[in-house]
Amino acid sequence: xxxxxxxxxxxxxxxxxxxxxxxxxxxxxxxxxxxxxxxxxxxxxxxxxxxxxxxxxxxxxxxxxxxxxxxxxxxxxxxxxxxxxxxxxxxxxxxxxxxxxxxxxxxxxxxxx
Amino acid sequence: xxxxxxxxxxxxxxxxxxxxxxxxxxxxxxxxxxxxxxxxxxxxxxxxxxxxxxxxxxxxxxxxxxxxxxxxxxxxxxxxxxxxxxxxxxxxxxxxxxxxxxxxxxxxx
Numbered sequence: 001x002x003x004x005x006x007x008x009x010x011x012x013x014x015x016x017x018x019x020x021x022x023x024x025x026x027x028x029x030x031x032x033x034x035x036x037x038x039x040x041x042x043x044x045x046x047x048x049x050x051x052x053x054x055x056x057x058x059x060x061x062x063x064x065x066x067x068x069x070x071x072x073x074x075x076x077x078x079x080x081x082x083x084x085x086x087x088x089x090x091x092x093x094x095x096x097x098x099x100x101x102x103x104x105x106x107x108x109x110x111x112x113x
Numbered sequence: 114x115x116x117x118x119x120x121x122x123x124x125x126x127x128x129x130x131x132x133x134x135x136x137x138x139x140x141x142x143x144x145x146x147x148x149x150x151x152x153x154x155x156x157x158x159x160x161x162x163x164x165x166x167x168x169x170x171x172x173x174x175x176x177x178x179x180x181x182x183x184x185x186x187x188x189x190x191x192x193x194x195x196x197x198x199x200x201x202x203x204x205x206x207x208x209x210x211x212x213x214x215x216x217x218x219x220x221x222x
Contacts, residue, residue: 033209037154043199043212056209088154092210101146101161102201102210107154 002027004093004105005112012111018079021108025072025093031055033102034066035068037088046089049074115140115204119213126220131188134198134216138181142202145176146210147185150197159185159198190220 005024013019026034033056034046045058049068066076072093079083088109092102116139126132136147142169147159158200160167162183167174171190176183183200197217 032207035212042214043201045209045211048208050208056207058209090154090156092156101144101158103158104148104156109154 004091004103006040006089006105006108008108009106010109010111012113013081015081015083015112017081018077019081019110020075020077021089021091023074023076023093023105024089025074025091026103029095029103030072031094032068032072033092033094034074034076034082035090035092036040036060037090037107038086043090043091078110081113086110086112115142115202115211117200117202117211119200119216120209120215121216124216124218126190126218128192128220128222130190130220131186132190134187134218136183136185136200136213138183138202139218140204141178141181143205144203144210145183146201147183148199148201149194150179150199150215152196153216156220168178178217179218187218190218192220192222194218195220 007022032048033048048056052068063079068074088107090107092104118137145163146158162174163177164178171188173186197215199215201212
């Protein structure tokens, strides 16, 4: 069974640009969550999608957005990049009932210069 | 929201030693997991353990839900156990895991 796949693995962007990250969940998982990890703030929840609907949202500015497609794949977008957006972005998928918890992807490391 | 406190923040062990990592929650959680983050950044699921005790090889975990804490035991540690260990939980009615700040473990050969 394939795991959670995140692409790309690494990205370098310039301030002011926008970026789109992709996450393909484990087959059969309909919940996808996104986290940002930085040395200063640790792991912070961005948002969670289930069956194409955002169920939960963290405390991030509107520049951070996401969506989920009918095949459960998810994308997150960050517009008008700032230096502080440099981070490891992690995606996790889970089954409907959360009975087995999260499985994380390998992450996308974004550097904003 | 809930607060998740992990202790100790840092731990250095000699290979072969045993250790106990602790996670305290400020409120009741209905999902709880332990993760190991490897040097490449990937979070590996160790245990899904909202209550009770589980064992997987040299690792075991115990959650006492009524007292809002969980313990992760590492026995006969190996250098490959190095990394950061996180616990995380969700509260009733939410679909987001709140993570602790982690325990950074270094196992010396």
